[in-house]
Amino acid sequence: MPPLPRRSRPFLLLIVIVVLLIAGLAALWSGEPPTPAAPEPRQALIDVQDGPGGQERIQIDSTLYAPAATPAPAVVIAHGLGGDKTDADAQARELVRRGFAVLTYSARGFGGSSGRIRLNAPEYEVSDAHQIVDWLARQPEVQRDGESDPRVGFTGVSYGGALSLLVAGSDPRVDAIAPVMTYNDLGQALLPNAAGGAPPSADTPAHGTAGPQGVFRRAWAGQLFSPGGPAPADGSSVACGNFAPDVCAAYGELARTGRASAATRQLLASVSPSSVTRDIRIPTLLAQGTQDTLFGLDQADANARQIAAAGGDVSVLWFAGGHDGAPPGPRVEARIADWFAFHLGVGEAADPGDRFRFDIAGNSRADGEVPVRTASAPDYPGVRADRTPRFSLDLHGRATSVLNPPGGAPGALSSLPGKQGRRAEPYDLPRQVAVFGTEPMSSRMLISGVPQTRLSVAAEPGQPTTRDAVLFAKLYDVDREGRRELLGDAVAPMHVTGLRPDGTPVEVNVALPGVVHSVETGHRLELAVSTTDQAYAVPTATAVHRVDLAGPRALSVPSVKGTSTSDGAFPAAPVAGIAGIALLGGLGWLITRLRRRYAPATEAEVTGPPLEITELTKTFPRKVTALRGASMRVERGQIVGLLGPNGAGKTTTLRLLLGLLHPTSGEVRVFGHRVEPGAPVLSRIGALVESPGFPPHLTGLESLKHYWAATGRPMLQARFDEVVHIAGLGEHAHRRTATFSQGTQQRLAIAQAMLGLPDLLVLDEPTNRLDPPQIHQMREILRRYAATGRCVLLSSHLLSEVEQTCTHVIVMHRGEVITSGSVAEIVSVDGQATFRVDDPARAAAALRALEGLGAVEVDGDLVHADLRGHDRSTAVNALVVSGVSVDQVGPRRRLEDAFLNLVGEEQR
Numbered sequence: 001m002p003p004l005p006r007r008s009r010p011f012l013l014l015i016v017i018v019v020l021l022i023a024g025l026a027a028l029w030s031g032e033p034p035t036p037a038a039p040e041p042r043q044a045l046i047d048v049q050d051g052p053g054g055q056e057r058i059q060i061d062s063t064l065y066a067p068a069a070t071p072a073p074a075v076v077i078a079h080g081l082g083g084d085k086t087d088a089d090a091q092a093r094e095l096v097r098r099g100f101a102v103l104t105y106s107a108r109g110f111g112g113s114s115g116r117i118r119l120n121a122p123e124y125e126v127s128d129a130h131q132i133v134d135w136l137a138r139q140p141e142v143q144r145d146g147e148s149d150p151r152v153g154f155t156g157v158s159y160g161g162a163l164s165l166l167v168a169g170s171d172p173r174v175d176a177i178a179p180v181m182t183y184n185d186l187g188q189a190l191l192p193n194a195a196g197g198a199p200p201s202a203d204t205p206a207h208g209t210a211g212p213q214g215v216f217r218r219a220w221a222g223q224l225f226s227p228g229g230p231a232p233a234d235g236s237s238v239a240c241g242n243f244a245p246d247v248c249a250a251y252g253e254l255a256r257t258g259r260a261s262a263a264t265r266q267l268l269a270s271v272s273p274s275s276v277t278r279d280i281r282i283p284t285l286l287a288q289g290t291q292d293t294l295f296g297l298d299q300a301d302a303n304a305r306q307i308a309a310a311g312g313d314v315s316v317l318w319f320a321g322g323h324d325g326a327p328p329g330p331r332v333e334a335r336i337a338d339w340f341a342f343h344l345g346v347g348e349a350a351d352p353g354d355r356f357r358f359d360i361a362g363n364s365r366a367d368g369e370v371p372v373r374t375a376s377a378p379d380y381p382g383v384r385a386d387r388t389p390r391f392s393l394d395l396h397g398r399a400t401s402v403l404n405p406p407g408g409a410p411g412a413l414s415s416l417p418g419k420q421g422r423r424a425e426p427y428d429l430p431r432q433v434a435v436f437g438t439e440p441m442s443s444r445m446l447i448s449g450v451p452q453t454r455l456s457v458a459a460e461p462g463q464p465t466t467r468d469a470v471l472f473a474k475l476y477d478v479d480r481e482g483r484r485e486l487l488g489d490a491v492a493p494m495h496v497t498g499l500r501p502d503g504t505p506v507e508v509n510v511a512l513p514g515v516v517h518s519v520e521t522g523h524r525l526e527l528a529v530s531t532t533d534q535a536y537a538v539p540t541a542t543a544v545h546r547v548d549l550a551g552p553r554a555l556s557v558p559s560v561k562g563t564s565t566s567d568g569a570f571p572a573a574p575v576a577g578i579a580g581i582a583l584l585g586g587l588g589w590l591i592t593r594l595r596r597r598y599a600p601a602t603e604a605e606v607t608g609p610p611l612e613i614t615e616l617t618k619t620f621p622r623k624v625t626a627l628r629g630a631s632m633r634v635e636r637g638q639i640v641g642l643l644g645p646n647g648a649g650k651t652t653t654l655r656l657l658l659g660l661l662h663p664t665s666g667e668v669r670v671f672g673h674r675v676e677p678g679a680p681v682l683s684r685i686g687a688l689v690e691s692p693g694f695p696p697h698l699t700g701l702e703s704l705k706h707y708w709a710a711t712g713r714p715m716l717q718a719r720f721d722e723v724v725h726i727a728g729l730g731e732h733a734h735r736r737t738a739t740f741s742q743g744t745q746q747r748l749a750i751a752q753a754m755l756g757l758p759d760l761l762v763l764d765e766p767t768n769r770l771d772p773p774q775i776h777q778m779r780e781i782l783r784r785y786a787a788t789g790r791c792v793l794l795s796s797h798l799l800s801e802v803e804q805t806c807t808h809v810i811v812m813h814r815g816e817v818i819t820s821g822s823v824a825e826i827v828s829v830d831g832q833a834t835f836r837v838d839d840p841a842r843a844a845a846a847l848r849a850l851e852g853l854g855a856v857e858v859d860g861d862l863v864h865a866d867l868r869g870h871d872r873s874t875a876v877n878a879l880v881v882s883g884v885s886v887d888q889v890g891p892r893r894r895l896e897d898a899f900l901n902l903v904g905e906e907q908r
Helices: 006-030 084-099 124-139 158-167 185-191 216-227 245-258 261-272 297-310 331-344 576-597 650-657 679-685 702-709 721-727 730-734 742-754 774-787 798-807 824-829 838-846 872-881 894-903
Strands: 042-049 057-065 074-078 101-105 143-148 153-156 174-180 284-287 314-317 354-359 376-378 390-394 401-406 433-435 446-451 453-458 468-478 483-484 490-498 505-511 516-520 522-529 543-549 554-558 563-565 611-620 624-634 638-642 667-672 685-688 760-764 789-795 808-813 815-824 832-837 857-858 863-866 885-893
Touching: 042 124, 042 216, 042 284, 057 084, 057 815, 074 084, 074 124, 074 158, 084 331, 084 863, 101 124, 101 730, 124 153, 124 158, 143 483, 153 331, 158 174, 174 468, 216 245, 245 261, 261 789, 284 297, 284 331, 284 721, 297 314, 314 331, 331 894, 446 554, 453 468, 468 516, 468 543, 490 679, 543 638, 554 721, 611 650, 611 789, 624 650, 624 667, 624 808, 638 650, 638 774, 638 798, 650 667, 650 789, 667 679, 679 685, 679 824, 685 742, 702 721, 730 742, 742 760, 774 789, 774 798, 808 824, 815 824, 832 838, 838 857, 838 863, 838 872, 872 885
Parallel strands: 074 101, 074 153, 153 174, 174 284, 284 314, 314 354, 624 815, 638 789, 638 808, 685 760, 760 789
Antiparallel strands: 042 057, 057 101, 354 376, 376 563, 390 554, 401 433, 401 543, 433 522, 446 516, 453 505, 453 543, 453 554, 468 483, 468 490, 468 522, 611 624, 611 667, 808 815, 832 863, 832 885, 857 863
16 A cells, blocks of 8 residues: 555544544543433412502512522522513523522513502512512522522513612622613603703713703603503503503603603602612622613613712623614623622632623624624723723814704604614704714724713794703714714703793703714714604794804713623533533644644734735646746735736736635735635635626525525624625615616625625726726725725726726736836826916926926926926926916826836737
């Protein structure tokens, strides 16, 4: 038997090792005793006292989940308004798998529990929770810290999250809490007022303004209260369902008048966590959604500040979702499980680490997937940490008179409350809105928290007026094409009082909705102030107000310094799984060592340019040489045109670059990594070499998803929304490709090449099949793409288009690179320049007076000159000194002229 080739031996060894690892894992799993199964959940009706001092009792319908090993620390999960105990079944079973005992229950008035709904009143729902803790202390499955003192944590979403806070502030037996997307002050949540006299604090990133006499959040309140919960069991009036009479009366008052009486304000304050946060001194994890027009980031911020001031250990998590977006989901629930495992003492759980995490991408994607990339900081800024960094952006715009129409209708639209995953198309109405804007961003900027500004509001003399004004401030991200995105789908309602008929302005500080949003280079921010919004109660009286910027006329933007991190919130694996991961990790290490043996890593492989080709030669059979020692280099942010006549070697160069061919000699490196077929660095390249075909029955977006799925890479890395936007597909992305024109198919092909936003984009004749307007659009697409810091290499025969699109050019001829450089350098290589002036004769005389200048010619209002080494700026200065007005300066010849001069006139 002949010996194996030397290059095959390591891979044979690798196969043997894989087989041995699989066998070892099988032995490991088969040798372990089976994990004991957790018992079936136990149903229980818990008797609790109905109200303070009364003899009546109600029953709370509950389920106790126990782990295999007991007694264990307990976690109580409370549900949101309108739900019941079954909502938390999946989370409960996961916590049981982690080693907790878990109790879920239906709050009074919901599910199988009796009683009336009283919005987490201390004497009712909170008292129920105290008695549930008493009951837990008597259960053998639950670990105890003392007599009638179980080791217990509370968590819950929205209504249930508020209950967690209220119980923690009134029952010292609770050991840790994790409220999710809940409120601090229910009065401020339902009647917010973002306008205040003093500026909001800049210590924490999402500090809101809690002004008095807020604006009623009509749409959300209707979603929460008008269904009224389940029908009353005693057959009484169904007008308010199972809500208690005082709660029903408070909602009716708000719905009719849009204002809260003293009694209603007192009721809302009594059921708000803000009433007890001064007494919470236990570990607290606050998870809040960044897509939430009901309970914004400012509510979690208030809870964090107040609990930290009381001495509690506070962590904050801002996740991509909320009442208007995706629910918390497994990632947030896993973080909560880690939190409880450490603070309740399950196993050998480690400290969860950083006390502030936030998702960089704020909103759910169009396909329903939630971004998972997060940033972290050691502490929540302003709470035992440094103040929040803020940027000041100048705002521009004029004072504008805005109309509150009769009856408050028609109204602007900002959001669809309660419609998770469905985004409204926001719009403002003419004559109802004042607009102020920033300059385009020179670099990407992250907004993480509550932006702030200062406005001036006045009655318009001589027009219908009132002594107060209700206004809505909102912030848009406006891209290069003028398309606007309403940040957070949210508005900041303002109730400005004290207006005078003589037009004396009232200045107010405004806290805008808290968001996490990345503003791209070239985009600008737009502050809109409207008189109406369909989600709120607005005045019905006709009034005209004058709105202007005040104070520094600037927008203060918070931007937390965080480091990117994987969320790390994965459930603990069994021993066998950990062992398998360790063995597979060893296998990965061995593969890396083998790879390095054949492609040694150097420092350049980390810091290298996007593309570097060195002495590249390619000879095909029959001694046909396509490339002869070609060398070129492409830097970040460049759009490079690869030019050359047929047979120059352009296509061969692109195929070598994409790893489709082996070079005869020389090398191609992408970001410092050597390129060869199958090289991992090829995943950083997107390419369009030939226009692909698309299944006619699929939409454009579906075609992109099918293509990306075939690559085997995670769907979240595709960044479909951004690619569709950059490629300018718009609504075409949701239409069948059979209806596409050739130009739209080409844009879809380029979008396919852009999937994952590769660092290097390679395009061969990207303007094929495009008409002139579409070619112009393609030019803008490529410029936007390069503006993100990536680079583009394109091959094209349209020299005029290359001249307008590209920043740099590489010219090839007969397999060699004959020149490269910026477009300006290539076209002006012989020093010829053209000036468009108002007085050609005087301009020619001024140029001829320059020592060492060559021939000067007059051609209409153009003057051509051979600069012979002089800078264009020197010539322009001489013209200006002579009193000549210069309208335009440029090279005399076009790129086509330079190209033909380089490759030979016969190439025409």
